[in-house]
Amino acid sequence: MKTYAEAMDALGDPTRRRIFDRLAEGPASVGALADGMPVSRPAVSQHLRVLKDAGLVSDRQVGTRRVYAVDPAGVVALREYWDRFWSRAMDGFRVAAEEHASSRESGMQIKESSDGEGS
Amino acid sequence: MKTYAEAMDALGDPTRRRIFDRLAEGPASVGALADGMPVSRPAVSQHLRVLKDAGLVSDRQVGTRRVYAVDPAGVVALREYWDRFWSRAMDGFRVAAEEHASSRESGMQIKESSDGEGS
DNA sequence: CCTCTGCGTAAGTCTTCACTTACCGTAAGC
DNA sequence: GCTTACGGTAAGTGAAGACTTACGCAGAGG
Numbered sequence: 288m289k290t291y292a293e294a295m296d297a298l299g300d301p302t303r304r305r306i307f308d309r310l311a312e313g314p315a316s317v318g319a320l321a322d323g324m325p326v327s328r329p330a331v332s333q334h335l336r337v338l339k340d341a342g343l344v345s346d347r348q349v350g351t352r353r354v355y356a357v358d359p360a361g362v363v364a365l366r367e368y369w370d371r372f373w374s375r376a377m378d379g380f381r382v383a384a385e386e387h388a389s390s391r392e393s394g395m396q397i398k399e400s401s402d403g404e405g406s
Numbered sequence: 407m408k409t410y411a412e413a414m415d416a417l418g419d420p421t422r423r424r425i426f427d428r429l430a431e432g433p434a435s436v437g438a439l440a441d442g443m444p445v446s447r448p449a450v451s452q453h454l455r456v457l458k459d460a461g462l463v464s465d466r467q468v469g470t471r472r473v474y475a476v477d478p479a480g481v482v483a484l485r486e487y488w489d490r491f492w493s494r495a496m497d498g499f500r501v502a503a504e505e506h507a508s509s510r511e512s513g514m515q516i517k518e519s520s521d522g523e524g525s
Numbered sequence: 526c527c528t529c530t531g532c533g534t535a536a537g538t539c540t541t542c543a544c545t546t547a548c549c550g551t552a553a554g555c
Numbered sequence: 556g557c558t559t560a561c562g563g564t565a566a567g568t569g570a571a572g573a574c575t576t577a578c579g580c581a582g583a584g585g
Contacts, residue, residue: 292420292423295417295418295423296418296420298414298418299414299415299417299418299419300418300542300543301411301415302543302544304411304414308491308494311491311494311495311497312494312497316561316562317561317562317563318560318561318562326543326544326545327544327545327546328561328562329544329545329546329562329563329564330543330544330545332562332563332564333543333544333563333564334543335563336563348552350552350553350560350561351551351552351553351560351561351562352552352560352561352562353561353562353563357495359495359496362492362495362496366488366492369485369488372427372430373481373485375427375430375431376430376476376478376481377478377481378430378431419572419573421573421574435531435532436531436532436533437530437531437532445573445574445575446574446575446576447531447532448532448533448534448574448575448576449573449574449575451532451533451534452533452534452572452573452574453573455533467581467582469531469582469583470529470530470531470532470581470582470583471530471531471532472531472532472533
């Protein structure tokens with residue numbers, strides 16, 4: 288299974304996010320992607336390779352051109368990961384709020400600066 | 407605005423993802439986070455700073471300790487960005503499929519290659 | 526007072542990686 | 556056959572950043 292980690296690493300780069308953003312609006316060839324980008328065409332090629340290895344895009348050959356498009360499978364996997372993460376993060380936040388309240392309640396040594404009470 | 411880009415960059419690092427994952431299960435102090443991590447405590451501090459600048463975590467002082475927790479605001483912003491991205495990506499995929507079909511129809515040469523994984 | 530704990534910060538090192546130019550293979554057109 | 560588009564790959568370079576150790580500062584407690 289393509290790890291979500293690879294996808295997150297891939298989208299951690301601004302240029303790759305820009306390329307992926309562009310592909311999200313429709314498939315495009317490498318040259319078309321390189322136009323309107325501040326980097327060279329080989330750079331775009333290398334970024335596309337990373338995105339492809341991460342399972343985020345796929346490519347097909349059309350004549351002499353190579354057309355790239357978003358790979359729905361990778362996007363779905365990433366979205367599922369993010370959904371799990373989302374719920375866990377919300378749980379964690381709830382735990383944080385409860386711990387904050389209970390520790391205050393039980394008289395633990397929490398001298399929150401000189402702020403005193405958090406309203 | 408700029409938050410989601412910063413958040414994506416922040417989560418592009420494996421160590422920061424690990425820290426954020428840990429915080430998603432509940433708040434923790436810097437020392438507690440550093441324990442069970444393969445990196446030193448200052449490294450964790452620096453990662454926490456990046457996560458905090460990205461709006462993904464918040465901190466409060468408890469005595470001599472500093473307790474970090476996920477910041478729901480940042481998580482919400484990132485999720486909204488992802489939702490928009492998700493729908494755009496799906497649109498792009500539909501466009502790709504349609505273009506693919508039409509080009510096949512017109513008898514063009516097409517060679518597919520996504521990620522070679524036979525069964 | 527002094528000490529000890531907990532954490533942030535400074536300074537430096539070293540690895541990663543984004544980008545470049547140059548080159549080579551492949552598909553279409555003459 | 557040759558030539559011209561298009562794009563992947565190799566090799567090299569420079570900068571970003573992840574990590575370390577050493578140090579400084581604030582709070583809790585004897």
